[in-house]
Amino acid sequence: MIKERTLRRKMTLGFLLAALIPVSIFAVFSQIRLRSSLEDNINGKIASNMSNADQCLEMVLDKYATILYDMCTDDTIIDTVEALIKEQDDLDANTSILRHELSHICNRNPGIEGITIYLENGGVIFYDRLNSSSTDSIWADQIHIPKITKGEAYQGVTVPVTANEKKNYLFRIARKLVDYKNIHEQLGTVIVSINEEQIKAALVTGPDNQTYLLDNDIVISAPDSTQIGKKFTRLQNTVENKYTKAVNTKSGFIICNEQPLEDYNKAIWEQVIFLFVIAAASVITMLLLIYSFTKPYLLAVDSLVDGMNEVERGNFEIRVEPPENMPVEIKRIGSGFNEMVVHIESLIAQVKEAVVEQKNAELSALEAQIDPHFLYNTLDTINWKAIENEQYEISGMVGALADILRYTVKNAGGTTTIRQELGWLKEYIMLQEAKLGKGVWVDEQVSEEIMGYQIHKLLLQPFIENSMKHGFRGKDGECRIGISMRLGVGQIHIIIEDNGNGIEPDILKKLNDQSQEMEGHVGITNVRKRLKLYYGEEADIYFESQPGSYTRAHLFIPYRMEREG
Incomplete structure (x- = not known):
């Protein structure tokens, strides 16, 4: 039953993955496209709002800048100001004329709350429309003159003016008053104070966003007048809104658009919920389809599992018959199972017979087996007999042969230290000298540092054997073998x-x-095969030789093995 449930879970998981993966890919791409589309839409809307706000602000500023320019080029105003500065004619009459002109301009142009003229001689002429006075004002004659470099200068006021129990925020435009007959003669400065509501109205671009006018980080015009004078960075809510800024070239102030992200986030969540509903519906549909399609196949598998359980209990008479409506593959599995049961029953009978024969063979093999220790003891006995008869050369050869047998039999194919391998080679060469009929001089150049590195046993023996067997055959004179080792980059x-x-x-x-x-x-050939087996492509071997002179074998092996302690 456990296997049935495991198979069902695996099939269910596989089908679900097959359905959910494309749905998930579709959902991811849909989400990406939706986000991109919404971002393009909101960015387009912001760009349009910023452009409209900038154009409307330019129009409003141009309107009042034109009024200011007309004042500064009006002959009556210029002549009256010159007379007041030079104290010509009747000062009171000239002052009255100028005040009347200022009041007339204020009353004729909605939005202008006051006009102030600062004369070069220090005099101040003003008209306060908020209080309908040209002689008594708490603000019109106390305006800070902005720095004017060319044309108009613009100034946002963050401290409100109270009139008729109402707070009024102002926006000022200033211009130098110059006698156009002599442009080098400055007569004073004209400052027009307009209601901030005019600026606010110009910045309104739609019901779903708000626009601010900033002097650096200070708010000088806002949808909510209580925000004027505050730092904009403290008013921002970057979680719920997106902020976009641009500089108004005419005034030098910053237009900032505040675009709420509520609709954007709502659209994103609606899409997420929609995709989640699709995924849930897909899962439920797939589960129903999986159950209906896999049920008959799993029942057929169940019958096979039941048959296997019967065979495990020793019942070889069991047979399975898959339903006729099953696919050919299921029927072939059932037929194969039945044939397998018959074959297993036959094999078990054969195994029982073979077990008896094997036991008899093992007994015979044990009786015929020779213990390796018997060989070592026998060689030891021969060695002592040679010593008793003073056959020391034979004794040395027998001892070397015993050492060679122990070295080769113990941990055959394993690793040893280079020190031990060289020691074994010396004894091997000693035996080969007896066969060769003369001595061989061995020149060993291996540093103490290398002696402790590991090497596979009998890896160097074939090269020594070739030298003794082929190199020195029929050679006159001294026979020499050189063995040298040095460390390279990751290799010996x-x-x-x-x-x-x-x-x-x-x-x-x-x-x-x-x-x-x-x-x-x-x-x-065996060395090449062993190198391939032990080290793969990290080992290499090549030969160089001069007929009648020398033969040199180069062997490269990695030294990843542990050094001796």
Whole structure:
């Protein structure tokens, strides 16, 4: 029953993944496209709002800048100001004329709450429309004159003016008053104070956003007048709104659009919920389809599992018959199961018979087995007999042979230290000297640092054997073998050299061709195979030789093995 449930779970999971993966991919791409579309829409709306706000502000500022320019070029105003500065004619009459002109301009142009003229001689002429006075005002004659470099200068006021128990925020435009007959003669400065409501109205671009006018980070015009004078960074809510800023080239102030993200976030969540509903509906539909489609197949599998359980209990008479409406594959499984049961029953009978024969064979093998220790003890006995008869050369050879047998039999194919491998090679060379009929001088150049590194056993023996068997055959004079080792980059470079007969060029070429099977050089072929088995592509071997002079074998093996302690 556990296997049935496991199979059902795996099939269900597989079908669900097959359905959910494309749905998930579709959902991800839909979400990405929706976000991109909504972002493009909201960015387009913001760009349009910013452009409209900038144009409307330019129009309002142009309107009042034109009024200011007309004042500064009006002959009556210029002549009256000159007379007041030079104290000509009747000062009171001129002052009255100028005040009348200012009041007339204020009353004729809605939005202008006051006009102030600062004369070069220090005099101040003003009209306060908020209080309908040109002689008594708490603000019109106390205006800070902004710095004017060219044309008009703009100034936002963050402290409200109270008139008729109402707080009024102002926006000021200032211009130098110059005698146009003599442009180098400055007469004073004209400052027009307009109601901030005019600026606010110009910045309104739609019901779903708000626009602010900032002097650096200070609010000088806002939908809510209580926000004027505050730092805009403290008013921002970047979680619920998106803020976009641009500089108004005419005034130098910053237009900031506040676009609520509520509709954007709502659309995103609606899409997420919609995709979740689709995914849930897909899962439920797939579960129903999986159950209806897999039920007959799982019942057929159940019958096979029941049959297997019967076979496990030793009932080889059991047979399974899949329903006729099952696919050919299920029927073939059932037929194969029945054939397997018959075959297993036959095999069990054969195994029972073979077990009896095997036991008899094992008894015979145990009786015929020779204990390796018997060989070592026998060689030891021969060694002592040779010593008793003063046959010390034979004794040395027998002892070397015993050591060689122990070395090769113990942990065959395993690793040893380079020190132990070189010690074994010396005893091997001693036995080969007896066969060769003369001594061989061994030149060993291996640093103490390398002696502790690991190497596979009997890896160097075939090279020594080739030197003794082929290199020194029929050679006159001294026979020498050189063994040197040095560390490279991640490898030990081993060189085994003899001064023997050398190797003919055609044979040398075959030795260096890894695809060649060398007759008479089985040891070298085995070394190549062992290197491939032990180290893979990290080891290499090649030969160089001069006929009648020398043969040199180069062996490269990695030194990843542990060093001796």
